[in-house]
Amino acid sequence: MSFLTLDHVSHYYFSKNNYTKALDDISFSIQKGEFIALLGPSGCGKSTILSIIAGIIKQTEGKVSLQKKEVETTASEIGYMLQQDYLFPWKTIVDNVLLGPKITHTHSKNTEQKALKLLKEVGLAEVANAYPSSLSGGMRQRAALVRTLINDPKILLLDEPFSALDYQTKLKLEELVSKLLKAYHKTTILVTHDIGEAIAMSDRIFVMDANPGTISKVFEVPIELRNEPPLLVRRHPKYQILFDKVWEELDQRENVQTKKVVSINNEGD
Numbered sequence: 663m664s665f666l667t668l669d670h671v672s673h674y675y676f677s678k679n680n681y682t683k684a685l686d687d688i689s690f691s692i693q694k695g696e697f698i699a700l701l702g703p704s705g706c707g708k709s710t711i712l713s714i715i716a717g718i719i720k721q722t723e724g725k726v727s728l729q730k731k732e733v734e735t736t737a738s739e740i741g742y743m744l745q746q747d748y749l750f751p752w753k754t755i756v757d758n759v760l761l762g763p764k765i766t767h768t769h770s771k772n773t774e775q776k777a778l779k780l781l782k783e784v785g786l787a788e789v790a791n792a793y794p795s796s797l798s799g800g801m802r803q804r805a806a807l808v809r810t811l812i813n814d815p816k817i818l819l820l821d822e823p824f825s826a827l828d829y830q831t832k833l834k835l836e837e838l839v840s841k842l843l844k845a846y847h848k849t850t851i852l853v854t855h856d857i858g859e860a861i862a863m864s865d866r867i868f869v870m871d872a873n874p875g876t877i878s879k880v881f882e883v884p885i886e887l888r889n890e891p892p893l894l895v896r897r898h899p900k901y902q903i904l905f906d907k908v909w910e911e912l913d914q915r916e917n918v919q920t921k922k923v924v925s926i927n928n929e930g931d
């Protein structure tokens with residue numbers, strides 16, 4: 663059964679004298695617990711899709727449904743993890759994690775226990791009372807992940823969460839995030855520029871095209887890969903086969919038109 667659906671979603675960014683069509687007629691459905699990767703050239707609308715799902719912006723056309731109900735905003739159901747961790751430097755790790763529940767008045771003794779349990783699961787139990795400045799980049803991103811999971815969001819949106827990390831830390835974090843999200847059966851959308859990461863972590867990969875943003879092709883990750891941890895996926899013979907196919911699809915689309923900003927006064931130009 664479909665969990666999250668985007669139905670003929672288009673989006674325009676308007677400014678004083680012109681507009682950009684960022685998304686054109688995007689439709690897809692995601693099952694509960696599914697892990698989707700959005701892959702495509704810069705400016706193809708990946709972040710715009712996440713912002714629409716998160717309720718940060720409202721799509722110009724089309725509809726977004728969660729569990730079959732059309733939603734104006736899914737914000738309260740969403741966990742958002744970005745390239746930067748945005749931890750507050752003056753709060754300890756556990757206090758950073760508990761900030762969300764405190765703001766939403768859902769904080770209780772149980773929440774604190776849950777925070778400590780999650781911190782333990784990501785290997786941060788020892789530094790729960792430390793300040794972010796004393797942690798490495800990878801540790802800070804693990805704390806950011808726990809902060810995202812503490813509210814038990816229905817959907818997780820990951821916008822290039824590993825791209826600021828060194829390669830080894832990134833691989834280790836992929837491993838941890840994948841294990842944790844599978845264990846908690848989280849529905850996840852990952853934005854990435856990294857084909858290997860998309861294959862290693864996802865069930866399906868949506869390749870996008872730019873100007874305006876469309877979904878050009880959907881790749882199913884073979885079932886044998888989906889059940890393996892990312893490091894093992896990267897060593898599987900089927901990984902390289904899929905990598906080449908996705909590469910080819912992206913490569914074909916490299917000659918995208920230059921960005922199209924349409925003047926409102928001279929639409930025909």
Ligand SMILES: Nc1ncnc2c1ncn2[C@@H]1O[C@H](COP(=O)(O)OP(=O)(O)OP(=O)(O)O)[C@@H](O)[C@H]1O
Nearest residue numbers: 675676682684703704705706707708709710711921
């Ligand atoms: N606030 C805005 N105002 C005007 N145009 C915008 C705005 N935000 C995004 N755009 C344009 O919309 C299109 C899609 O942008 P978006 O950031 O969603 O792409 P992206 O695929 O996430 O890019 P990247 O990979 O570089 O982060 C681009 O042409 C971009 O310039």
